[in-house]
Amino acid sequence: xxxxxxxxxxxxxxxxxxxxxxxxxxxxxxxxxxxxxxxxxxxxxxxxxxxxxxxxxxxxxxxxxxxxxxxxxxxxxxxxxxxxxxxxxxxxxxxxxxxxxxxxxxxxxxxxxxxxxxxxxxxxxxxxxxxxxxxxxxxxxxxxxxxxxxxxxxxxxxxxxxxxxxxxxxxxxxxxxxxxxxxxxxxxxxxxxxxxxxxxxxxxxxxxxxxxxxxxxxxxxxxxxxxxxxxxxxxxxxxxxxxxxxxxxxxxxxxxxxxxxxxxxxxxxxxxxxxxxxxxxxxxxxxxxxxxxxxxxxxxxxxxxxxxxxxxxxxxxxxxxxxxxxxxxxxxxxxxxxxxxxxxxxxxxxxxxxxxxxxxxxxxxxxxxxxxxxxxxxxxxxxxxxxxxxxxxxxxxxxxxxxxxxxxxxxxxxxxxxxxxxxxxxxxxxxxxxxxxxxxxxxxxxxxxxxxxxxxxxxxxxxxxxxxxxxxxxxxxxxxxxxxxxxxxxxxxxxxxxxxxxxxxxxxxxxxxxxxxxxxxxxxxxxxxxxxxxxxxxxxxxxxxxxxxxxxxxxxxxxxxxxxxxxxxxxx
Amino acid sequence: xxxxxxxxxxxxxxxxxxxxxxxxxxxxxxxxxxxxxxxxxxxxxxxxxxxxxxxxxxxxxxxxxxxxxxxxxxxxxxxxxxxxxxxxxxxxxxxxxxxxxxxxxxxxxxxxxxxxxxxxxxxxxxxxxxxxxxxxxxxxxxxxxxxxxxxxxxxxxxxxxxxxxxxxxxxxxxxxxxxxxxxxxxxxxxxxxxxxxxxxxxxxxxxxxxxxxxxxxxxxxxxxxxxxxxxxxxxxxxxxxxxxxxxxxxxxxxxxxxxxxxxxxxxxxxxxxxxxxxxxxxxxxxxxxxxxxxxxxxxxxxxxxxxxxxxxxxxxxxxxxxxxxxxxxxxxxxxxxxxxxxxxxxxxxxxxxxxxxxxxxxxxxx
Numbered sequence: 052x053x054x055x056x057x058x059x060x061x062x063x064x065x066x067x068x069x070x071x072x073x074x075x076x077x078x079x080x081x082x083x084x085x086x087x088x089x090x091x092x093x094x095x096x097x098x099x100x101x102x103x104x105x106x107x108x109x110x111x112x113x114x115x116x117x118x119x120x121x122x123x124x125x126x127x128x129x130x131x132x133x134x135x136x137x138x139x140x141x142x143x144x145x146x147x148x149x150x151x152x153x154x155x156x157x158x159x160x161x162x163x164x165x166x167x168x169x170x171x172x173x174x175x176x177x178x179x180x181x182x183x184x185x186x187x188x189x190x191x192x193x194x195x196x197x198x199x200x201x202x203x204x205x206x207x208x209x210x211x212x213x214x215x216x217x218x219x220x221x222x223x224x225x226x227x228x229x230x231x232x233x234x235x236x237x238x239x240x241x242x243x244x245x246x247x248x249x250x251x252x253x254x255x256x257x258x259x260x261x262x263x264x265x266x267x268x269x270x271x272x273x274x275x276x277x278x279x280x281x282x283x284x285x286x287x288x289x290x291x292x293x294x295x296x297x298x299x300x301x302x303x304x305x306x307x308x309x310x311x312x313x314x315x316x317x318x319x320x321x322x323x324x325x326x327x328x329x330x331x332x333x334x335x336x337x338x339x340x341x342x343x344x345x346x347x348x349x350x351x352x353x354x355x356x357x358x359x360x361x362x363x364x365x366x367x368x369x370x371x372x373x374x375x376x377x378x379x380x381x382x383x384x385x386x387x388x389x390x391x392x393x394x395x396x397x398x399x400x401x402x403x404x405x406x407x408x409x410x411x412x413x414x415x416x417x418x419x420x421x422x423x424x425x426x427x428x429x430x431x432x433x434x435x436x437x438x439x440x441x442x443x444x445x446x447x448x449x450x451x452x453x454x455x456x457x458x459x460x461x462x463x464x465x466x467x468x469x470x471x472x473x474x475x476x477x478x479x480x481x482x483x484x485x486x487x488x489x490x491x492x493x494x495x496x497x498x499x500x501x502x503x504x505x506x507x508x509x510x511x512x513x514x515x516x517x518x519x520x521x522x523x524x525x526x527x528x529x530x531x532x533x534x535x536x537x538x539x540x541x542x543x544x545x546x547x548x549x550x551x552x553x554x555x556x557x558x559x560x561x562x563x564x565x566x567x568x569x570x571x572x573x574x575x576x577x578x579x580x581x582x583x584x585x586x587x588x589x590x591x592x593x594x595x596x597x598x599x600x601x602x603x604x605x606x607x608x609x610x611x612x613x614x615x616x617x618x619x620x621x622x623x
Numbered sequence: 624x625x626x627x628x629x630x631x632x633x634x635x636x637x638x639x640x641x642x643x644x645x646x647x648x649x650x651x652x653x654x655x656x657x658x659x660x661x662x663x664x665x666x667x668x669x670x671x672x673x674x675x676x677x678x679x680x681x682x683x684x685x686x687x688x689x690x691x692x693x694x695x696x697x698x699x700x701x702x703x704x705x706x707x708x709x710x711x712x713x714x715x716x717x718x719x720x721x722x723x724x725x726x727x728x729x730x731x732x733x734x735x736x737x738x739x740x741x742x743x744x745x746x747x748x749x750x751x752x753x754x755x756x757x758x759x760x761x762x763x764x765x766x767x768x769x770x771x772x773x774x775x776x777x778x779x780x781x782x783x784x785x786x787x788x789x790x791x792x793x794x795x796x797x798x799x800x801x802x803x804x805x806x807x808x809x810x811x812x813x814x815x816x817x818x819x820x821x822x823x824x825x826x827x828x829x830x831x832x833x834x835x836x837x838x839x840x841x842x843x844x845x846x847x848x849x850x851x852x853x854x855x856x857x858x859x860x861x862x863x864x865x866x867x868x869x870x871x872x873x874x875x876x877x878x879x880x881x882x883x884x885x886x887x888x889x890x891x892x893x894x895x896x897x898x899x900x901x902x903x904x905x906x907x908x909x910x911x912x913x914x915x916x917x918x919x920x921x922x923x924x925x926x927x928x929x930x931x932x933x934x935x936x937x938x939x940x941x942x943x944x945x946x947x948x949x950x951x952x953x954x955x956x957x958x959x960x961x962x963x964x965x966x967x968x969x970x971x972x973x974x975x976x977x978x979x980x981x982x983x984x985x986x987x988x989x
Contacts, residue, residue, distance in 0.1 A: 344711010
């Protein structure tokens with residue numbers, strides 16, 4: 052017996068055709084990589100990772116993608132920008148400035164704007180992207196707060212987000228100071244004043260930062276290093292940590308049929324989420340490019356180079372610095388001169404105290420709330436802002452404070468545009484920054500509770516169908532129909548607020564001293580936190596209401612059917 | 624505390640769904656492109672068209688790059704610059720079309736079955752925690768860090784001290800302030816040649832008679848243009864030094880009715896009545912709040928307003944703050960006329976100009 056040539060005989064009985072050349076090569080590459088990196092295990096879990104879909108989840112993506120645009124355009128700008136304060140005579144294409152003395156930093160910014168093709172586009176894109184980066188971080192943060200996405204286990208990611216906002220702001224300030232133009236130089240001059248106002252070490256800090264007396268020749272190169280190396284490095288690290296935690300915790304989702312605390316429902320990363328997120332990168336990039344091409348921003352040639360003896364009327368910092376600047380404008384002239392030293396409250400309070408305080412409040416919010424509510428559970432389902440009225444009201448109060456302070460930063464512009472007295476605007480703002488947030492808090496809280504009542508009404512009595520019915524007595528009523536099951540379920544997919552401990556319970560607990568006082572304080576705050584909230588109906592309430600509604604409907608229908616005016620009025 | 628707040632060890636708790644039971648995930652709805660091959664084909668063509676248009680935009684971008692001039696043509700097209708505008712428009716569209724194309728593809732043609740994944744509590748399992756604790760204590764035990772406090776404490780001390788070089792090495796970031804904030808170049812006038820006050824930008828000296836009542840002039844010390852006249856090394860007033868001097872010496876002259884001036888007191892408590900010339904007063908232009916140059920003059924009131932934070936100073940009343948956040952009056956420069964009749968500084972300011980700082984002293988002028 053001889054063994055025949057077996058090479059032509061199929062070795063498997065599989066029904067799939069043999070892989071193509073291309074697939075074979077891809078397989079070989081994947082094998083090569085996996086044998087060295089072990090990617091298979093990591094990717095198996097993550098390739099089809101589920102991401103829930105909702106428009107508000109895009110806000111953070113805008114921040115992420117505008118950060119990428121910042122990195123790309125920023126690298127382009129570094130190729131020409133010269134971070135030096137050496138004075139040169141401008142000799143470029145912009146005639147009105149030709150022959151003028153200016154720093155190399157300003158001259159190279161002019162070169163990028165007028166002598167490098169696409170340079171102005173990149174500069175404007177960089178500036179627009181910075182605006183969008185910070186704005187989208189803020190709006191993303193509000194989304195996370197209002198929906199309760201900051202709750203356990205995501206508190207640390209909230210803290211990272213706060214730090215990103217802080218660093219983004221500093222990055223923005225150092226960045227817009229780099230061209231050394233008259234407007235940004237005025238900002239740096241103010242920053243010098245802020246540092247000098249610091250207790251004890253103020254003038255030393257200023258001399259160390261500026262390498263001597265203001266303005267010196269060190270500040271632009273130093274800001275440059277901070278702007279292109281130090282802060283972006285930290286930002287990148289924190290962004291990575293933010294994303295890793297997001298992946299580890301899995302994204303939060305809105306409650307709805309089939310969406311629970313235990314699962315995450317959505318599209319798999321490959322292909323849909325990857326395509327949507329990747330496509331969205333191009334959209335953010337494209338919009339920023341259009342803005343950079345079509346809308347002028349930071350036209351430094353109009354301001355001219357920095358000169359410490361000059362300033363333009365209506366000088367203002369970039370918008371995200373506006374609110375401390377507003378506080379700086381409305382603070383009364385408080386300065387203490389005592390024992391031969393000077394304490395500048397008029398600078399320390401708005402600049403050295405308020406922004407760090409605001410940041411600390413933001414960072415502390417999740418921890419304060421969970422301390423008050425005593426809630427130690429994990430939360431993956433989002434809450435509607437109305438279902439946490441006190442929380443929502445706290446943020447609206449903070450936003451009101453922010454907005455009023457910011458508006459105070461434009462008091463001169465408001466005075467000119469609206470023909471008002473700048474003094475009166477300033478006096479008004481001094482009161483408004485205190486009263487405004489309180490009013491906003493109260494209105495928001497009550498508003499939320501009204502919306503909760505509306506939800507309850509819809510659950511118990513159905514939605515307004517728009518059909519008007521006339522009763523035999525001649526009265527008109529709108530027919531209410533029960534909500535579809537999915538909608539009704541979604542409205543009720545939320546927790547009931549817990550009952551705060553009563554004083555008797557605490558006293559009966561056998562604790563004493565400080566612990567009791569803390570428990571009592573917490574119970575009091577809890578009562579305030581949940582006060583007047585509307586709880587979702589119980590199953591019985593819902594059942595009774597449905598029963599009642601059905602009965603009423605039947606009654607009405609039978610009355611109409613039996614009534615004389617079934618086909619319209621007959622009396623006439 | 625109610626039951627709802629006691630987590631089980633995994634951090635999860637199973638609350639019975641109520642008052643309405645979870646109806647479960649809704650059924651998948653087929654899209655038109657899933658069931659109608661013609662619509663599917665059309666969506667495919669749409670996506671490809673978007674990508675194709677993007678490529679066209681890139682070609683237009685290249686054409687614009689090489690054909691449109693920048694430089695002198697920067698103000699073409701509503702002051703935007705044709706090049707910048709065309710490059711931004713074509714590149715922006717190219718990017719947008721790719722983005723829109725990909726998303727259109729994802730929405731119309733990629734699978735749209737929602738899938739569900741189980742979550743896991745963030746905390747590690749008890750088993751893992753136990754193992755980690757064991758590993759940790761075994762490692763620490765072997766290192767002996769707990770048993771040998773001498774080693775531990777001396778290491779902590781040594782590493783802690785390493786912070787000092789890191790801080791100390793920053794010392795040379797800048798010189799110490801010394802008395803630099805207390806002096807300006809106005810003090811460099813000579814006995815026989817007091818420092819002339821000259822107009823900013825055009826650097827011409829000023830006769831008292833040049834100013835009419837209500838006139839405000841932005842001024843600089845003559846030494847910035849003519850250092851030799853005052854035996855000052857020219858490098859002292861060049862480049863960076865020029866900027867430093869300007870940031871302290873910038874001056875404002877304002878002429879008012881001599882009768883309007885209420886002279887205050889100087890540092891020694893003597894009257895400032897001979898600090899002015901025929902109703903002309905000289906004040907530092909640098910705001911005492913955070914250092915902006917003050918520039919807005921209210922002609923009828925001799926009030927001067929800082930455009931940055933609206934501090935307002937009364938130049939008839941020793942630079943008193945009449946509104947806004949500044950905490951100190953503007954420093955006044957005592958002036959006189961030289962033998963040719965030009966305005967000069969009698970001396971330097973008698974206090975530091977610009978923003979306040981900790982070690983700065985203060986005296987009352989009223």
